[in-house]
Amino acid sequence: MTPPRPSEITPRAVYASRRQWLVRAGMAAAGAWGGSLVPGAAAAAPATAPRPQRLAALPAVASTLAGARTDEALTPYALVSGYNNFYEFSTDKEEPARLAARMRLRPWAVQVDGLVAKPQTLDIDDLLRLAPLEERIYRLRCVEGWSMVVPWIGYSLSALIERVQPLGSAKYVEFHSLADRETMPGVRSSVLLWPYVEGLRMDEARHPLTLLALGLYGEVLPPQNGAPVRVVVPWKYGFKSAKSILRIRFVERQPATAWNVAAPHEYGFYANVNPDVPHPRWSQATERRLGQGGIFAPRRPTLPFNGYAEQVGHLYAGMDLRRFY
Numbered sequence: 001m002t003p004p005r006p007s008e009i010t011p012r013a014v015y016a017s018r019r020q021w022l023v024r025a026g027m028a029a030a031g032a033w034g035g036s037l038v039p040g041a042a043a044a045a046p047a048t049a050p051r052p053q054r055l056a057a058l059p060a061v062a063s064t065l066a067g068a069r070t071d072e073a074l075t076p077y078a079l080v081s082g083y084n085n086f087y088e089f090s091t092d093k094e095e096p097a098r099l100a101a102r103m104r105l106r107p108w109a110v111q112v113d114g115l116v117a118k119p120q121t122l123d124i125d126d127l128l129r130l131a132p133l134e135e136r137i138y139r140l141r142c143v144e145g146w147s148m149v150v151p152w153i154g155y156s157l158s159a160l161i162e163r164v165q166p167l168g169s170a171k172y173v174e175f176h177s178l179a180d181r182e183t184m185p186g187v188r189s190s191v192l193l194w195p196y197v198e199g200l201r202m203d204e205a206r207h208p209l210t211l212l213a214l215g216l217y218g219e220v221l222p223p224q225n226g227a228p229v230r231v232v233v234p235w236k237y238g239f240k241s242a243k244s245i246l247r248i249r250f251v252e253r254q255p256a257t258a259w260n261v262a263a264p265h266e267y268g269f270y271a272n273v274n275p276d277v278p279h280p281r282w283s284q285a286t287e288r289r290l291g292q293g294g295i296f297a298p299r300r301p302t303l304p305f306n307g308y309a310e311q312v313g314h315l316y317a318g319m320d321l322r323r324f325y
């Protein structure tokens with residue numbers, strides 16, 4: 001008998017109880033869910049009710065990395081998976097949850113190439129086996145002024161980077177998302193150039209907090225959150241965290257990234273969360289935490305580097321963060 005491939009392992013009984021605990025812990029701390037906050041999401045089941053459909057369980061150990069835990073309340077699963085930015089499907093927040101169900105997630109392979117000694121193509125089973133899966137609770141701050149707290153599952157992108165052995169000439173990493181006209185209606189619109197491309201400087205990509213995410217809340221990623229594999233860069237605005245990645249390319253020059261190309265004066269390449277640098281059309285000084293208190297709840301102050309300054313501030317020593325926004 002051959003051992004099951006990692007993607008086939010679904011020890012539900014073991015993990016379900018833990019997941020329920022996670023959900024309950026989040027809800028208890030979050031208090032009553034402000035249904036008025038996200039009108040469309042109100043149609044979805046509240047996070048306390050059992051979800052009719054469970055995704056495959058993805059066991060992980062709690063990360064011990066500095067910055068990967070928080071006492072803050074988790075954003076309820078219903079909001080994490082019901083209020084999404086995924087422009088390949090729609091510019092609406094509630095539609096991706098419905099439309100992304102059409103995505104074809106298998107087979108899926110990520111091409112890792114460019115300036116590396118060992119270019120390779122890794123399928124999802126390869127990625128699930130590449131390093132031990134950790135649960136990391138990160139804040140995600142959208143440039144639009146809302147934030148959430150998510151128990152992601154994955155491992156440091158650096159594990160994959162070590163595997164392909166970048167050449168000295170590799171200074172940046174590019175992430176290319178799926179752009180499938182058959183299943184993604186938004187790709188027919190010209191709101192962005194497709195595929196969605198994001199990028200990081202090499203030291204940012206290698207920082208241990210930069211997560212290659214394969215799941216959340218104890219399960220594989222819901223399609224609308226960027227299944228089957230995405231990055232999560234917690235100190236940057238959410239748009240840096242590219243979803244549904246097909247290619248990771250190591251390059252010499254700073255990549256042309258989707259939002260930077262679409263509106264260079266509004267969205268910089270670095271996109272570090274910075275309360276002192278307003279977006280040209282609105283302040284970035286405060287944010288609204290999804291699921292907490294509705295639209296009348298006081299906004300909370302946004303922290304430099306989204307609260308991860310201690311871990312990542314040194315990456316930008318000497319840089320003018322008003323110029324490199």
Ligand SMILES: Nc1nc2c(c(=O)[nH]1)N[C@H]1C(S)=C(S)[C@@H](COP(=O)(O)O)O[C@H]1N2
Binds near residue numbers: 085142196225238244
């Ligand atoms: N491919 C792709 N990646 C993407 C986006 C997108 O539209 N397409 N939206 C970004 C933005 S603006 C945010 S805030 C986060 C939202 O992630 P979530 O839906 O899991 O909360 O995904 C980012 N990654």
Ligand SMILES: [Mo]
Binds near residue numbers: 085
């Ligand atoms: Mo965003």
